[in-house]
Amino acid sequence: MAFECPLCNSYTAIQLACSTCGTNLLDQGREADYYDDYSPYESIESVRMADGYSVDAKEHECPHVLACPSCMKSDVYLIEEWMI
């Protein structure tokens, strides 16, 4: 049994809409790559993938930076890892 991030492993595409304009957000990669430029935990939100595994996954979440290509706004979201 293992937990793997569906985005890091390309199991699924991110399907979240920008709260401002409704454009689909784009995965910009793992949040760890952005530490230099961002204060990543200011606006953190927990995200459940539509068909993800519903477990208590607090320790099995992968922070990703998602950006809106229209607003150029980016935020950090916790992506639930899947039990494989």
Ligand SMILES: [Zn+2]
């Ligand atoms: Zn990931």
Ligand SMILES: [Zn+2]
């Ligand atoms: Zn937007």
